[in-house]
Amino acid sequence: MAGTIVRADEEKLGDSNRLRSPNFKSEETFHIRGRPIPPKANLDLMKQWMQFCGSEHHECRTPTLTVSKTQSIRLIDVQEHKIILTSSAKDYVALSYVWGPTTAPLLTRETLSQYSATNGLKDAIIPRTISDAMGLVRDLGTRYLWVDSLCIVQDDDDDKKQQLPMMGSIYNCAELLILAATGSDAHAGLYSTQNTKRREPQPIEEVDGIPFTTAQPPAQETLMWTTWNRRGWTFQEAILSRRVLIFTDGQVY
Numbered sequence: 001m002a003g004t005i006v007r008a009d010e011e012k013l014g015d016s017n018r019l020r021s022p023n024f025k026s027e028e029t030f031h032i033r034g035r036p037i038p039p040k041a042n043l044d045l046m047k048q049w050m051q052f053c054g055s056e057h058h059e060c061r062t063p064t065l066t067v068s069k070t071q072s073i074r075l076i077d078v079q080e081h082k083i084i085l086t087s088s089a090k091d092y093v094a095l096s097y098v099w100g101p102t103t104a105p106l107l108t109r110e111t112l113s114q115y116s117a118t119n120g121l122k123d124a125i126i127p128r129t130i131s132d133a134m135g136l137v138r139d140l141g142t143r144y145l146w147v148d149s150l151c152i153v154q155d156d157d158d159d160k161k162q163q164l165p166m167m168g169s170i171y172n173c174a175e176l177l178i179l180a181a182t183g184s185d186a187h188a189g190l191y192s193t194q195n196t197k198r199r200e201p202q203p204i205e206e207v208d209g210i211p212f213t214t215a216q217p218p219a220q221e222t223l224m225w226t227t228w229n230r231r232g233w234t235f236q237e238a239i240l241s242r243r244v245l246i247f248t249d250g251q252v253y
Contacts, residue, residue, distance in 0.1 A: 100185020105154030
């Protein structure tokens with residue numbers, strides 16, 4: 001798929017989105033799957049994807065995460081910039097990303113009290129991928145985000161024993177998974193914010209007044225070569241989640 005040249009005015013082709021191909025018989029058609037990729041991720045398009053999935057894909061509808069009376073989970077409240085503790089969670093987003101060797105534990109017994117206070121996360125040094133995800137959740141109109149390094153007390157073995165077995169359910173019940181496949185650590189960021197732009201240029205040329213561009217590779221091919229794909233934890237995160245926004249250097253899938 002990489003290097004395939006397609007029309008860059010997909011929205012003008014109508015719902016059928018079919019064109020005649022000079023390489024096929026006259027009665028045959030093929031699908032064009034091209035769209036110009038802007039320097040920053042298209043938030044409105046992501047919202048449209050979410051709305052369409054919510055109304056049309058019944059199998060993707062997520063259940064409410066409930067835990068036993070002796071258990072609870074933490075979520076990041078992106079509006080009040082703090083960590084909350086809850087026994088029932090719905091309409092939250094989860095993040096799948098790579099820590100990398102330089103990412104320090106964020107939630108510890110020492111920082112728990114500070115981060116649980118309103119605006120307690122505002123002055124915290126948070127890796128860019130996580131801070132970008134917090135901003136994206138806020139921009140999408142959702143309030144809560146689950147991230148392992150901020151929702152599990154990293155230096156508390158008892159907390160880990162309670163939280164780690166629930167991770168499968170946490171990803172399965174998430175309204176959305178943000179999959180950060182860029183870079184090799186938590187400082188790579190998402191190109192969804194004003195500060196982070198897509199790293200790969202996409203040329204667009206006109207031929208007889210028709211714009212053409214190069215199609216990006218399919219998501220599976222792009223993910224194959226990423227650091228994210230070589231981590232064991234990420235397998236369950238992707239396979240159990242019902243809706244996934246995949247952020248790569250080239251585009252959002």
